[in-house]
Amino acid sequence: MNLALVFQSGDFVLISVFLLMVLMSIVTWSVIVLRVIKLRGAKQGNAAAKQAVMGAASLDEAAQKVQGIESPVSTLTTEAVRAYRNYRQGGAKTLADALPLNEYLVSQIRSSMSQTMRQFDGGMTALASIGATAPFIGLFGTVWGIYHALINISESGQMSIAAVAGPIGEALVATAAGLFVAIPAVLAYNFLNRSNKTISQDLDAFAHDLHVRLLNQKD
Structure with a gap:
């Protein structure tokens, strides 16, 4: 199958469909590579940050050790320790002043977790959209190509098998291109979504332990 014939004999709509498929494929693989690198770095950083926190003699030492580590755990630790200090020093001049320390820490930790996990949502909407629409875009290109x-x-009056099979075969490539783009997008979305849930569960477990440590911290 010579794809160059599609661009040589195809009209504007069919060529646009193939160019859109190429663009979707580039976006898909770019998101996959970037998100996998980020997830791997987050997992390694979380392991190092947990080890640093568990090996620290105090919260101040733990906060200092995780400053040089870029990971959700280090960010959560820094924000939680800062919230604890602000509460003890009376620096929270908001409605949080009326909350007990337990509820105040829970609110701050949950907010920090939500903000931290948002960075792992980048590209997920694009993968979901590409996985859902690419097959239909390819099918549209096939229908359009077969029609023309x-x-x-x-118009030519040639009704032989050779005259029919060639143009229709080239048009069917659009459907194959749509599937070629959609399948990696769907698989990547499921994999990244599962990985995000794993990181979120690990972060939630660590947040629970950190919350207990903060409550039992001696001033």
């Missing part, structure tokens, strides 16, 4: 192929055949 049949129009050209009827």
